[in-house]
Structures are given as C-alpha cells and as structure tokens.
Amino acid sequence: MSLFEKHKITISEAVKALHDRTFFAHYPEQPAPAIYGETADADAQVKFKSSLGKKFEELKQTNVQGWLGEEESPYLQELLNIQYPVSPIDMLIDNAKKAFHVWRKVPVNDRAGILVETLEQVKKRFFEIAYATMHTTGQGYMMAFQASGPHAADRALEAIAAGYEELHRFPSKTIWDKPMGKFNIKLNKEWRAVPKGIAAVIGCSTFPTWNSVTGIYGSLITGNAVIVKPHPGAILPIAIVVAEIQNVLAENNLDPNICQLAVDTIDKPITKQLAEHPAVKVIDFTGNAVFGSYLESLPTKTVFTEKTGVNSVILDSVEDVDKVAANLAFSVALYSGQMCTAPQNFYIPAGGIKTSTGIVSFDEFSQKFIENINGIVDNPKAGPFVLGAVQNKKTCERVTDAENLSGKVWLKSRTFIHPMFKNARVATPIVVEVDASQKDVFSKELFGPIVLLIKTKDTDQSISLAQEMALNHGAISCGAYTTDGSIKEKIADEMSLAATPVSFNLTGGIYVNQHAAFSDFHVTGGNPAGNASFTNPEYVTKRFTWVGHREPVQA
Amino acid sequence: MSLFEKHKITISEAVKALHDRTFFAHYPEQPAPAIYGETADADAQVKFKSSLGKKFEELKQTNVQGWLGEEESPYLQELLNIQYPVSPIDMLIDNAKKAFHVWRKVPVNDRAGILVETLEQVKKRFFEIAYATMHTTGQGYMMAFQASGPHAADRALEAIAAGYEELHRFPSKTIWDKPMGKFNIKLNKEWRAVPKGIAAVIGCSTFPTWNSVTGIYGSLITGNAVIVKPHPGAILPIAIVVAEIQNVLAENNLDPNICQLAVDTIDKPITKQLAEHPAVKVIDFTGNAVFGSYLESLPTKTVFTEKTGVNSVILDSVEDVDKVAANLAFSVALYSGQMCTAPQNFYIPAGGIKTSTGIVSFDEFSQKFIENINGIVDNPKAGPFVLGAVQNKKTCERVTDAENLSGKVWLKSRTFIHPMFKNARVATPIVVEVDASQKDVFSKELFGPIVLLIKTKDTDQSISLAQEMALNHGAISCGAYTTDGSIKEKIADEMSLAATPVSFNLTGGIYVNQHAAFSDFHVTGGNPAGNASFTNPEYVTKRFTWVGHREPVQA
CATH class of the missing domain: 3.40.605.10 (Aldehyde Dehydrogenase; Chain A, domain 1)
Structure with missing residues (x-):
C-alpha cells in the first residue's frame, strides 16, 4: 500500500x-x-x-x-x-x-x-x-x-x-x-x-x-x-x-x-x-x-x-466580572506573556465596567485582575507550570523597565523559586495603569508579561484605540467583553476592518491566546502583524x- | 426578482x-x-x-x-x-x-x-x-x-x-x-x-x-x-x-x-x-x-x-512547414505586434527545421515566413484589418530603429494606405536575423511589429535561451513546434520552470496570441512579465x- x-x-x-x-x-x-x-x-x-x-x-x-x-x-x-x-x-x-x-x-x-x-x-x-x-x-x-x-x-x-x-x-x-x-x-x-x-x-x-x-x-x-x-x-x-x-x-x-x-x-x-x-x-x-x-x-x-502585534482587550460590560478577571489573568500569566496572541493593552472605561449587579469601577476591576494573577502566581501547584520560564534575558529587562512607565504600577513583576528548576529564569506579570492619552507608552509591543490597563473615556474610545493599534502596529488577537449586541457588532466590524479576530466574552477554560488548527485562521495577513x-x-x-x-x- | x-x-x-x-x-x-x-x-x-x-x-x-x-x-x-x-x-x-x-x-x-x-x-x-x-x-x-x-x-x-x-x-x-x-x-x-x-x-x-x-x-x-x-x-x-x-x-x-x-x-x-x-x-x-x-x-x-515580456517561438520540427509559417506570420501581423502575447524571438537551429519531407533550412524557413507576412500585408481585403493602426508614435520609431539592429533585415517594415482611413498610422512587421550570441539585441521587449529570427546551435540552445529570457525578462506566451515527444516534454518542463505557458504546434485558425477566458490563465504571475x-x-x-x-x- x-x-x-x-x-x-x-x-x-x-x-x-x-x-x-x-x-x-x-x-x-x-x-x-x-x-x-x-x-x-x-x-x-x-x-x-x-x-x-x-x-x-x-x-x-x-x-x-x-x-x-x-x-x-x-x-x-x-x-x-x-x-x-x-x-x-x-x-x-x-x-x-x-x-x-x-x-x-x-x-x-x-x-x-x-x-x-x-x-x-x-x-x-x-x-x-x-x-x-x-x-x-x-x-x-x-x-x-x-x-x-x-x-x-x-x-x-x-x-x-x-x-x-x-x-x-x-x-x-x-x-x-x-x-x-x-x-x-x-x-x-x-x-x-x-x-x-x-x-x-x-x-x-x-x-x-x-x-x-x-x-x-x-x-x-x-x-x-x-x-x-x-x-x-x-x-x-x-x-x-x-x-x-x-x-x-x-x-x-x-x-x-x-x-x-x-x-x-x-x-x-x-x-x-x-x-x-x-x-x-x-x-x-x-x-x-x-x-x-x-x-x-x-x-x-x-x-x-x-511579526509582532499589539493585542487588545476591550472591556465594556460583563455578566460576571470575577469570571472575566480570572480568565484574563490566566491569559496574561500563560507562558509569561510570551505568546504572540497574549493580550497587552486592556482598555477600560474611566466610568467602569457595566455588570449585571451594577458598575464595577476601573480600580475595582484592576484590583480583581491583579488578585487573580496573584492567585495563579502564588499557587505552587499551578503557577510555575502556567508561567514557565523566560526564553530571553532581554524580556526580563523589559519587564523591569516597565516599572518606570509613567503610570501607576498595580502589580510588580516578581521572581520565585521554581519547584523543579531552582535556577529557572522567571518573571511574573507586571500590571501598569496608563491613560488613553499616553499613546507613546502603549503604541508598541512590549513582549513578555507586561500588561497595560488603559483608562479610556468610554467604550467608543476603547474600540477606536484598539483598531488604531491594530492598523498601525498589528494585532493577532483581541478579547472583548460586552453584553450589548450593538456594541458587540461595532467591535466585530471595526476590528474586522483592522483584520483582527475578536474573541467575545471568554470565561472558563478557553482563552484569547488559543488559536485552533482547522478552525481559527492564525494571523489574518491583513494588518502589520504579518502578511x-x-x-x-x-x-x-x-x-x-x-x-x-x-x-x-x-x- | x-x-x-x-x-x-x-x-x-x-x-x-x-x-x-x-x-x-x-x-x-x-x-x-x-x-x-x-x-x-x-x-x-x-x-x-x-x-x-x-x-x-x-x-x-x-x-x-x-x-x-x-x-x-x-x-x-x-x-x-x-x-x-x-x-x-x-x-x-x-x-x-x-x-x-x-x-x-x-x-x-x-x-x-x-x-x-x-x-x-x-x-x-x-x-x-x-x-x-x-x-x-x-x-x-x-x-x-x-x-x-x-x-x-x-x-x-x-x-x-x-x-x-x-x-x-x-x-x-x-x-x-x-x-x-x-x-x-x-x-x-x-x-x-x-x-x-x-x-x-x-x-x-x-x-x-x-x-x-x-x-x-x-x-x-x-x-x-x-x-x-x-x-x-x-x-x-x-x-x-x-x-x-x-x-x-x-x-x-x-x-x-x-x-x-x-x-x-x-x-x-x-x-x-x-x-x-x-x-x-x-x-x-x-x-x-x-x-x-x-x-x-x-x-x-x-x-x-x-508588465512586459519577451515571448519566444521555438522551432524544432514540424509536420507541414507552410502551415506553420502561415500561422506565425498571422501572429506577428495581428494588431501589428502590439499584443502582450505577440511572439518576438524566433529560435531556429542553424541546421534548420526537421519536417516530414526533410530539413527546411534556416533561410528557407525565413523566406517562407516573410512571404506569408507579405501575403497578409499585400492582401487589401485582409491585411489592413489584421494589422490595424499603431497606437503610439514611439512604436513606429522603434520599428524604424530596428533596421539598424546588427543583423540581416529579412523584411523591412512598410506603411500602406489604409482603405478606410487614409491618415492611419501603420507599420507592417520588420523581420531581422540575429545570432544566438547577440543577447543584447534580443534580451528585451521590442514592443510592436518587430520579429527577430535567432539562429541557434540547436534546439537545446533554443530552449535554454527561451527559458532564460522568460526567467530574466518575463514571458507571457511561447510557441513551440516539435514532432518529437521527448523534446516536447523538455520544452513543456523547462518553460514551466520559467512560468511560461507553451502553445505547441499551432496551425490553422488558432494563434499563440490568444488567451481564452475560463480556460487559459493569462500571465502566470511566476516570471517578471507580471505578478x-x-x-x-x-x-x-x-x-x-x-x-x-x-x-x-x-x-
């Protein structure tokens, strides 16, 4: 045969x-x-x-x-x-x-x-x-x-x-x-x-x-x-x-x-x-x-x-903010942000995120988010295996430098002793708040476990910035959370024009980082993240x- | 509806x-x-x-x-x-x-x-x-x-x-x-x-x-x-x-x-x-x-x-040399060579073309070819309508200049009085013989009714030159005449590698210039003639x- x-x-x-x-x-x-x-x-x-x-x-x-x-x-x-x-x-x-x-x-x-x-x-x-x-x-x-x-x-x-x-x-x-x-x-x-x-x-x-x-x-x-x-x-x-x-x-x-x-x-x-x-x-x-x-x-x-991209998460409205914070915390912790699909720029309205139980403020969400990251990092049975090690020394330097970005540092990057490899080069996520006006800070890929929480005027500005980043600097993934059908279609349409696939309302065991063979086109070829x-x-x-x-x- | x-x-x-x-x-x-x-x-x-x-x-x-x-x-x-x-x-x-x-x-x-x-x-x-x-x-x-x-x-x-x-x-x-x-x-x-x-x-x-x-x-x-x-x-x-x-x-x-x-x-x-x-x-x-x-x-x-291309005709062996000369004469006369598919470089072995009735020498073929061109040009009921007029004055200048190419001029370009448009800008084909060694002459598109009869050592050299021209300068069409199956496959293969479609043994009412919708890919995209x-x-x-x-x- x-x-x-x-x-x-x-x-x-x-x-x-x-x-x-x-x-x-x-x-x-x-x-x-x-x-x-x-x-x-x-x-x-x-x-x-x-x-x-x-x-x-x-x-x-x-x-x-x-x-x-x-x-x-x-x-x-x-x-x-x-x-x-x-x-x-x-x-x-x-x-x-x-x-x-x-x-x-x-x-x-x-x-x-x-x-x-x-x-x-x-x-x-x-x-x-x-x-x-x-x-x-x-x-x-x-x-x-x-x-x-x-x-x-x-x-x-x-x-x-x-x-x-x-x-x-x-x-x-x-x-x-x-x-x-x-x-x-x-x-x-x-x-x-x-x-x-x-x-x-x-x-x-x-x-x-x-x-x-x-x-x-x-x-x-x-x-x-x-x-x-x-x-x-x-x-x-x-x-x-x-x-x-x-x-x-x-x-x-x-x-x-x-x-x-x-x-x-x-x-x-x-x-x-x-x-x-x-x-x-x-x-x-x-x-x-x-x-x-x-x-x-x-x-x-x-x-x-x-090539590289500046991946976004747009947070507008959610059913269950804790599930969302947990899902996104995992996405940024996974392989210490060294995936080309890892989210970097989180756009959150200054007025907060609408939920079924009322508004969750920018600060409340940020707090939940870093608590979830800490929950992963501090779990010795999971954290080290989710985070893995850092491939390139320069990534660690970039993470250290990120503390000096002009914005509130919500969470510092840490090292820890890996239970199996005591010499492992590790870095946990750093989370920094910046304002939507600080485009120079967030208009580039900061490869590694670096997360920017960007305070926007409203969701329209969030969408507009996410689209602009994708058009000018490329994007391979985009996470979006909204319970409003018309906002959802707006995000789907505007990000389509920037050739960026959107994962909506992911919670539980599926993450924006994942692109499955035979179903998800990986990189669209339509923005500067790759042809x-x-x-x-x-x-x-x-x-x-x-x-x-x-x-x-x-x- | x-x-x-x-x-x-x-x-x-x-x-x-x-x-x-x-x-x-x-x-x-x-x-x-x-x-x-x-x-x-x-x-x-x-x-x-x-x-x-x-x-x-x-x-x-x-x-x-x-x-x-x-x-x-x-x-x-x-x-x-x-x-x-x-x-x-x-x-x-x-x-x-x-x-x-x-x-x-x-x-x-x-x-x-x-x-x-x-x-x-x-x-x-x-x-x-x-x-x-x-x-x-x-x-x-x-x-x-x-x-x-x-x-x-x-x-x-x-x-x-x-x-x-x-x-x-x-x-x-x-x-x-x-x-x-x-x-x-x-x-x-x-x-x-x-x-x-x-x-x-x-x-x-x-x-x-x-x-x-x-x-x-x-x-x-x-x-x-x-x-x-x-x-x-x-x-x-x-x-x-x-x-x-x-x-x-x-x-x-x-x-x-x-x-x-x-x-x-x-x-x-x-x-x-x-x-x-x-x-x-x-x-x-x-x-x-x-x-x-x-x-x-x-x-x-x-x-x-x-873009432009240098289209070739490879003449190795034929059934009926008169039918071939007639077919090719029409191809070069049609719209005075102003088609992107018009043949320009005719590769003919110095030893002549094999036919079912013996060898036709380089000179004998050339003579038959120009006689057929004259037959079209001098037919007042067909010639002017096949040739049409010349779009650009510069094409006429190029045709005139071609008389000074270093080679025997088999046929000079002429003008004639168009039966319907007495002021028509016209130019009949010029046919010039050059040697295979004169690459500087034939390594470019000479847009218009300009035909080069290139004397090669043998068909292998003809194929090699046709391929080289297509690879380096592009080609949109190639005519080839051979009755030998292995030579045919060699031409098909070598010209394929130069992304050039070959029309074999065309005689009668079908010409190398023609590319039919829904069947012939026009330009392959694989050589410098176009992407x-x-x-x-x-x-x-x-x-x-x-x-x-x-x-x-x-x-």
Missing part, C-alpha cells in the same frame, strides 16, 4: 475540516499514557538528557563542514551543548537545487502521503520534542507538549491538506472544444502546478515547531525544497522534525536534502545571506517587525511573515504557479 | 467553467446582427461619432472640478476631443471611502448579481466600445469588438465568478464543539471576508477594457471601492464601462462612487499620487516594466501587475482578508 493510500482518509478528513471549521484534531493533545504509551514520557526524558552535550547526528543531509550550537535552557540557565551540522549556504543551496528537481516530479498524492507519514513519525517523538521545547523556549511542560507536538502536527497537516486541495483545484488536462460555426477548434490543454523552487523557513525562539511547520509543510506539499533555519536559541525541537522528514524521504528513496537544517549563532547570523540568495524564492518568517518588513521588501521573493495566515488558500497557492500548455487535438 | 436570482445560473455556470477549463463563453464573440441586433453596429457608429468633441457626461460621480481629455485616433491621427470629468485625488478618495462602507456591507450574492447586471448593460454597448477602442488603440474592427467587448466581459465575469466562489469558500458561521473529557467547550464562530478598502486600476493604451475589467470586477466583487485610472490615450472604452457600472449602482440605490473614473494627461500624470495615497490598498496595473516594478515595491499595498494571473484564486483572495470572531455558546 502506498503512503498515499495509507493516509488518504486522514488527508480527506483534514480537507473537509478546513472547510467546515468545526473542531477537528488528528493528533490528541493530552499527553496521556493511554494514548501515547505508558513509558513514552519517561523514555523521552532519558533520551532528551542523553542528547545533551553531544552532536545531533540524526540528520542525513550532505556536505557537512562543521558543528555548532549554543542553545541554553531557560530552566537551568545552562548551555545544552548540543552541536548541529553546519554547511556553507552555497552548499545547502546546491543540495536543495538537486533535491528540488527530484521532489517537484513526485506526484502530489505521493508527496501528501509521504508528508503525513513524516508527521506520524514525529508523533512518536512528541514527548522528546516537548522536553526539547521546554529547555529551549521556557514553556511549561503542558504547553511544550501540546504546542510543539500535537498542535504543531495538526497545523502541519492543515498545510498539507490546503496544499493538496489547491494542487487538485484545476484539471491536469482537458479538451477545449470551441465551436467556430462550420468547424470546431479542439485543443488538448494541460495545467501544471509548478513549485517556485527553494524555500527558506526562519524560525523563532518561543515556538520553534508550531510557527515553522506550516511553512515547511506548505512549501513541501507544493513541491519546493526547504531549508529550515531555526532561531539559534531553539534548534532541537525542529531538528527532530527535520530528521524525521529526512528519514521518511530516505526510506522512500528520495533525496533527504529535500528538507535541510541550517544553523547559525546569534553573533554570526546567516539569515540575510540565505534570504537574499537568488535561488531562494520563498521565505517564511516568524520574528520581529523590523526584520520581517525587511524580508517583505525583498523584490521577486514570495514572503510569508508573522500570512495559517492556513488560508493564499498560504499555499503563492508557493507554486499554474502553467497551462496546449496543442491542437490530432485530427 | 433580485439581480442575484436573475443571474444566478450565469454565475454558477461561470464558476463551473473556471474549474472545468473547457470552452466557455457567456458573451458571443461574433458581431453578428442576429445576435446583437440588426442596427446595433450602425447605431453605435452614429453614437460614437456624435460623442466626438464633446463632454462625456454619463458619469454619476460627484465633486467634479473640471474636464480634460487628449485621446487621439491612430486611424485619423486627429484628437477625439472628448472631455472627461476631473476631480482632485483627495476628493476621489473621500468619495471612495464613503462608498466603500456602503458597498462592503452589500451581501456577496447581491454584489454578484449587480455586477453581472452591469455586464449585461455593457453588452448593449459592445459596438460603441468597439469604435471607441479602434479610435484610441488602433485595433482592427474585429479585434476591437471582440477584445474590448465579449472577451473583456467574459474576463470580467470570470473575476466575478472567482470572487463569488472564494467569498463562499468558508462558512459564515459554525459551532466549534471541542470535547474536553468531562465537558465540551462550545464556541459560536463566524468568518467575515473583509475587503481591503480602496482599489486603483491603472489601464494601458492598447487594451483599455480587456486588461482593466478583471481588476475592476475582481476588486468590486470582493467589496472594495474602485478608482479606474485609464491610460490618457485610451479612456473612452473604459469610461463607457464605468458609466454602466455607475448606472446599475444608482438604479439599485447604491452610491455610484463605488466605481469612479480618474483621468489625467501624459504631461500631468496622477498615477503615482493615486498609487501612493495611504488609503489606496489594492493596485492593478498593466504597462511598462519599470513602473510596474515600482508599484510592486510599494510597501503595504496589494499590487497586481502585467498576477487572470484569473487564479490568488487574483481575488488577495483583495480581502478572512477575519474570524468567536464567542462561547450560551448555556
């Missing part, structure tokens, strides 16, 4: 799910022994530990010229000392060029089958990837498992499905038969979906697989050769994925260089050289706005970006070109 | 045709009295003549501040003296902003119905548009009727259909129901296709409706407000279209400023100011490579271009953004 036959049902379910946009997950998100095996977690811990201080020798790519690696665990604040193979960019490109001409000729269905098979192999290493993610990004265990494992695999499957559908969108051949009156002109026509060539996928330090696999699989399903350039601080999780892709390619007698890993260091980055190489036609990037905009400006390249969207049709169609040939039918 | 109900079948047939890519045309291409009415042609002639020297007062757009127009008939070499309303760009933008918020809220189906209705109204003016096109572009009558009338209307319908399909691609709402073990999380989700805002469509002087309507209708169906900025030399044909669009909008109680006309002059162009206006989010452009690339480089704009394609899914999806909102289902 071919790999396509093996995975055909999965692929068609995934295509259907993309259209239905109801709940769908192919990879179970619970790290449960019953699903993944009794010893899966323990085995992975052992394997992860044994990989430290060694060369990562799983890759099959050729022309290796040296080894490097400088990952550091935010939990241990120690180097992992794992070394990855290095090839000069020209060699990676030469490898990719050869591999491209092999891969582009593999029929779409076979490519789809092979790629789903790679995910099935990656699935066996979800726990190992989880530990690799924890010790590079600082994510808590549960997030590291889910985001880097099943959720990333589902996002990858989504890209495969979207590509599979688009590649089958037009007939590979047909007869064009035009009546001309006394005779017909008949042409045999055929259409080829021609991949663009070599694609580079540039990863970030906080979500090393989740934010990279869509680009990797999006480019691979459409027939491109891929060079994966992770952030130097978070290589291992995606290196494992690339190794599994290369394994499956090799097992199918295909060139493993179809997907290569390229590594660099903070001091000697190779990303510009890679991106500007004339042979690189497609670029996927997750990271800062300045570099993302530079990539977008490169002529003749097809560039997909997720791409996981996974809309453009996300795959821009990776190839439809070319039609024709010839008269032989009489 | 709503306009959507009225045109529902047309829309669904068009969507189906886009997928089937077999022959489909909604608007009959024959200017036959039986189809369009016994007096349609004569009435249109009268109406066209009566419009000369007058203000074009059909437009309903507001804030008109003056009148201008400088169109000249290539057939009469006289000014048409038609004046069009002028508004400052800021007023056009203000009008468009207001109109946008009206139009974007019109449901998709209603937009589709209204837009098809505008085409039905335009249909009544096909003959008038034909005369307007002749006397601005220099096209012959038949081409002017077909290209600016039914073929343009079919391209517009194609854009409506593509947009209609994409806008219905994802559900407007659904319930997302995630099992969490002991309970489910249920969210109401909804998706909105949010138009980008104001779109500018910048026309060219040779195909004033055909090359503009796809952008106009592509932006309108997706909910954008459109400002149409024709080439100052060819306003009337598209002004009639805009007037009919405005009429139908007004009849449906919608703001006619949803689609406005903006005019300028060669000396005082407004295109940069319009394109760079921050409110303009989408730009469609047909024209020269330098300006097109400048537009593509504008940050934060969605830009669709059709857009009529009409692939991207052509419409990039004009709007999917934004999803969500809220917990009330218990």
Whole structure:
C-alpha cells in the first residue's frame, strides 16, 4: 500500500475540516499514557538528557563542514551543548537545487502521503520534542507538549491538506472544444502546478515547531525544497522534525536534502545571506517587525511573515466580572506573556465596567485582575507550570523597565523559586495603569508579561484605540467583553476592518491566546502583524504557479 | 426578482467553467446582427461619432472640478476631443471611502448579481466600445469588438465568478464543539471576508477594457471601492464601462462612487499620487516594466501587475512547414505586434527545421515566413484589418530603429494606405536575423511589429535561451513546434520552470496570441512579465482578508 493510500482518509478528513471549521484534531493533545504509551514520557526524558552535550547526528543531509550550537535552557540557565551540522549556504543551496528537481516530479498524492507519514513519525517523538521545547523556549511542560507536538502536527497537516486541495483545484488536462460555426477548434490543454523552487523557513525562539511547520509543510506539499533555519536559541525541537522528514524521504528513496537544517549563532547570523540568495524564492518568517518588513521588501521573493502585534482587550460590560478577571489573568500569566496572541493593552472605561449587579469601577476591576494573577502566581501547584520560564534575558529587562512607565504600577513583576528548576529564569506579570492619552507608552509591543490597563473615556474610545493599534502596529488577537449586541457588532466590524479576530466574552477554560488548527485562521495577513495566515488558500497557492500548455487535438 | 436570482445560473455556470477549463463563453464573440441586433453596429457608429468633441457626461460621480481629455485616433491621427470629468485625488478618495462602507456591507450574492447586471448593460454597448477602442488603440474592427467587448466581459465575469466562489469558500458561521473529557467547550464562530478598502486600476493604451475589467470586477466583487485610472490615450472604452457600472449602482440605490473614473494627461500624470495615497490598498496595473516594478515595491499595498515580456517561438520540427509559417506570420501581423502575447524571438537551429519531407533550412524557413507576412500585408481585403493602426508614435520609431539592429533585415517594415482611413498610422512587421550570441539585441521587449529570427546551435540552445529570457525578462506566451515527444516534454518542463505557458504546434485558425477566458490563465504571475494571473484564486483572495470572531455558546 502506498503512503498515499495509507493516509488518504486522514488527508480527506483534514480537507473537509478546513472547510467546515468545526473542531477537528488528528493528533490528541493530552499527553496521556493511554494514548501515547505508558513509558513514552519517561523514555523521552532519558533520551532528551542523553542528547545533551553531544552532536545531533540524526540528520542525513550532505556536505557537512562543521558543528555548532549554543542553545541554553531557560530552566537551568545552562548551555545544552548540543552541536548541529553546519554547511556553507552555497552548499545547502546546491543540495536543495538537486533535491528540488527530484521532489517537484513526485506526484502530489505521493508527496501528501509521504508528508503525513513524516508527521506520524514525529508523533512518536512528541514527548522528546516537548522536553526539547521546554529547555529551549521556557514553556511549561503542558504547553511544550501540546504546542510543539500535537498542535504543531495538526497545523502541519492543515498545510498539507490546503496544499493538496489547491494542487487538485484545476484539471491536469482537458479538451477545449470551441465551436467556430462550420468547424470546431479542439485543443488538448494541460495545467501544471509548478513549485517556485527553494524555500527558506526562519524560525523563532518561543515556538520553534508550531510557527515553522506550516511553512515547511506548505512549501513541501507544493513541491519546493526547504531549508529550515531555526532561531539559534531553539534548534532541537525542529531538528527532530527535520530528521524525521529526512528519514521518511530516505526510506522512500528520495533525496533527504529535500528538507535541510541550517544553523547559525546569534553573533554570526546567516539569515540575510540565505534570504537574499537568488535561488531562494520563498521565505517564511516568524520574528520581529523590523526584520520581517525587511524580508517583505525583498523584490521577486514570495514572503510569508508573522511579526509582532499589539493585542487588545476591550472591556465594556460583563455578566460576571470575577469570571472575566480570572480568565484574563490566566491569559496574561500563560507562558509569561510570551505568546504572540497574549493580550497587552486592556482598555477600560474611566466610568467602569457595566455588570449585571451594577458598575464595577476601573480600580475595582484592576484590583480583581491583579488578585487573580496573584492567585495563579502564588499557587505552587499551578503557577510555575502556567508561567514557565523566560526564553530571553532581554524580556526580563523589559519587564523591569516597565516599572518606570509613567503610570501607576498595580502589580510588580516578581521572581520565585521554581519547584523543579531552582535556577529557572522567571518573571511574573507586571500590571501598569496608563491613560488613553499616553499613546507613546502603549503604541508598541512590549513582549513578555507586561500588561497595560488603559483608562479610556468610554467604550467608543476603547474600540477606536484598539483598531488604531491594530492598523498601525498589528494585532493577532483581541478579547472583548460586552453584553450589548450593538456594541458587540461595532467591535466585530471595526476590528474586522483592522483584520483582527475578536474573541467575545471568554470565561472558563478557553482563552484569547488559543488559536485552533482547522478552525481559527492564525494571523489574518491583513494588518502589520504579518502578511500570512495559517492556513488560508493564499498560504499555499503563492508557493507554486499554474502553467497551462496546449496543442491542437490530432485530427 | 433580485439581480442575484436573475443571474444566478450565469454565475454558477461561470464558476463551473473556471474549474472545468473547457470552452466557455457567456458573451458571443461574433458581431453578428442576429445576435446583437440588426442596427446595433450602425447605431453605435452614429453614437460614437456624435460623442466626438464633446463632454462625456454619463458619469454619476460627484465633486467634479473640471474636464480634460487628449485621446487621439491612430486611424485619423486627429484628437477625439472628448472631455472627461476631473476631480482632485483627495476628493476621489473621500468619495471612495464613503462608498466603500456602503458597498462592503452589500451581501456577496447581491454584489454578484449587480455586477453581472452591469455586464449585461455593457453588452448593449459592445459596438460603441468597439469604435471607441479602434479610435484610441488602433485595433482592427474585429479585434476591437471582440477584445474590448465579449472577451473583456467574459474576463470580467470570470473575476466575478472567482470572487463569488472564494467569498463562499468558508462558512459564515459554525459551532466549534471541542470535547474536553468531562465537558465540551462550545464556541459560536463566524468568518467575515473583509475587503481591503480602496482599489486603483491603472489601464494601458492598447487594451483599455480587456486588461482593466478583471481588476475592476475582481476588486468590486470582493467589496472594495474602485478608482479606474485609464491610460490618457485610451479612456473612452473604459469610461463607457464605468458609466454602466455607475448606472446599475444608482438604479439599485447604491452610491455610484463605488466605481469612479480618474483621468489625467501624459504631461500631468496622477498615477503615482493615486498609487501612493495611504488609503489606496489594492493596485492593478498593466504597462511598462519599470513602473510596474515600482508599484510592486510599494510597501503595504496589494499590487497586481502585467508588465512586459519577451515571448519566444521555438522551432524544432514540424509536420507541414507552410502551415506553420502561415500561422506565425498571422501572429506577428495581428494588431501589428502590439499584443502582450505577440511572439518576438524566433529560435531556429542553424541546421534548420526537421519536417516530414526533410530539413527546411534556416533561410528557407525565413523566406517562407516573410512571404506569408507579405501575403497578409499585400492582401487589401485582409491585411489592413489584421494589422490595424499603431497606437503610439514611439512604436513606429522603434520599428524604424530596428533596421539598424546588427543583423540581416529579412523584411523591412512598410506603411500602406489604409482603405478606410487614409491618415492611419501603420507599420507592417520588420523581420531581422540575429545570432544566438547577440543577447543584447534580443534580451528585451521590442514592443510592436518587430520579429527577430535567432539562429541557434540547436534546439537545446533554443530552449535554454527561451527559458532564460522568460526567467530574466518575463514571458507571457511561447510557441513551440516539435514532432518529437521527448523534446516536447523538455520544452513543456523547462518553460514551466520559467512560468511560461507553451502553445505547441499551432496551425490553422488558432494563434499563440490568444488567451481564452475560463480556460487559459493569462500571465502566470511566476516570471517578471507580471505578478498576477487572470484569473487564479490568488487574483481575488488577495483583495480581502478572512477575519474570524468567536464567542462561547450560551448555556
């Protein structure tokens, strides 16, 4: 049975799910022994530990010229000392060029089958990837498992499905038969979906697989050769994925260089050289706005970006203010605000928030909110695991600096002793009140656990500011609380015009930070937070070109 | 009955045709009295003549501040003296902003119905548009009727259909129901296709409706407000279209400023100011490579271009060399080489072309080719009507200059007395032989009736050069003649990699210049000839953004 036959049902379910946009997950998100095996977690811990201080020798790519690696665990604040193979960019490109001409000729269905098979192999290493993610990004265990494992695999499957559908969108051949009156002109026509060539996928330090696999699989399903350039601080999780892709390619007698890993260091980055190489036609990037905009400006390249955003919460009126404060406190505590979807700017009317039991004043809400944050932080059984560790030292500096923002500090950021990792780099949320007039303070992304409570004249001003921030500085998420239908529609409409999805009235176990594969488009592509969207049709169609040939039918 | 109900079948047939890519045309291409009415042609002639020297007062757009127009008939070499309303760009933008918020809220189906209705109204003016096109572009009558009338209307319908399909691609709402073990999380989700805002469509002087309507209708169906900025030399044909669009909008109680006309002059162009206006989010452009690339480089704009290309013909082996020479002679004579699809570089092996009756030498083919061109030119009943007139004086200068290209001139360009228009600006094809080593001569578009016969070492070199030209300078069409299956596949593959469609072995009444709506993608978007394609899914999806909102289902 071919790999396509093996995975055909999965692929068609995934295509259907993309259209239905109801709940769908192919990879179970619970790290449960019953699903993944009794010893899966323990085995992975052992394997992860044994990989430290060694060369990562799983890759099959050729022309290796040296080894490097400088990952550091935010939990241990120690180097992992794992070394990855290095090839000069020209060699990676030469490898990719050869591999491209092999891969582009593999029929779409076979490519789809092979790629789903790679995910099935990656699935066996979800726990190992989880530990690799924890010790590079600082994510808590549960997030590291889910985001880097099943959720990333589902996002990858989504890209495969979207590509599979688009590649089958037009007939590979047909007869064009035009009546001309006394005779017909008949042409045999055929259409080829021609991949663009070599694609580079540039990863970030906080979500090393989740934010990279869509680009990797999006480019691979459409027939491109891929060079994966992770952030130097978070290589291992995606290196494992690339190794599994290369394994499956090799097992199918295909060139493993179809997907290569390229590594660099903070001091000697190779990303510009890679991106500007004339042979690189497609670029996927997750990271800062300045570099993302530079990539977008490169002529003749097809560039997909997720950059930074200023996410808002608009508080107008609520049913139960305590549930709201609890939900939002969790959203800002989760992974210490290091998610691209984490809310930053909370717009609260000076006159307070309407509730079913009367007005809750600005100060009352602020007090409830910080009490809820403290409730999470001070719960030793939950707090450290929700907060995780801080990936980058600079985030801690930013948090410290935030105390000097010109506004009342409702809650200072603290450190604490992590129950499992005494050296963990941690920072709890800081909450600062600013006035709506202090635009200079809140008109930028303050990456990390920094929350601004912005006192507005009224909800109209809140909406207007949230829209302005999204239009000018980008936004990936927006939370809004209102019990008034007309205000709700106004928020929905105004934020739509700023290409920002709104989560209304979330309470309980669902958070504005979460974007589910097969349902939520992640980043819309319509504001400065990024030009791409996981996974809309453009996300795959821009990776190839439809070319039609024709010839008269032989009489 | 709503306009959507009225045109529902047309829309669904068009969507189906886009997928089937077999022959489909909604608007009959024959200017036959039986189809369009016994007096349609004569009435249109009268109406066209009566419009000369007058203000074009059909437009309903507001804030008109003056009148201008400088169109000249290539057939009469006289000014048409038609004046069009002028508004400052800021007023056009203000009008468009207001109109946008009206139009974007019109449901998709209603937009589709209204837009098809505008085409039905335009249909009544096909003959008038034909005369307007002749006397601005220099096209012959038949081409002017077909290209600016039914073929343009079919391209517009194609854009409506593509947009209609994409806008219905994802559900407007659904319930997302995630099992969490002991309970489910249920969210109401909804998706909105949010138009980008104001779109500018910048026309060219040779195909004033055909090359503009796809952008106009592509932006309108997706909910954008459109400002149409024709080439100052060819306003009337598209002004009639805009007037009919405005009429139908007004009849449906919608703001006619949803689609406005903006005019300028060669000396005082407004295109940069319009394109760079921050409110303009989408730009469609047909024209020269330098300006097109400048537009593509504008940050934060969605830009669709059709620029210039260097189209090739590869001659390897043929069944019947006379039929081939006849077919290609017609292709270069048609509208005096002023089609973006006209072939320019003919690659012929030094060893000649293989035929079923032996080798035809380079010189023998060249001789046959120019004899066929002369046959068309010297046929007074056909030649003048195939050749048409030359839109731009500079094209005539370019043709004259081509005599000084360093190579044997096989055929000089001539003028002739047009049987209907004694002052017509005409130029017959010039044919020059150059060597494959003279890349500086043939590595650029020589717009107009200029043909280069390039002597190559062999067919492999021919393919390699054709591919190189397409990759580096763009190509919109490629003709290839070979009776060898493996060479055919090589050409198909190599030209695919240069994103160039190949027409194989065309003889008889079908020409490499022709791209049919609903079947042939016009321009692939994959080489420097342009970044857009009529009409692939991207052509419409990039004009709007999917934004999803969500809220917990009330218990």
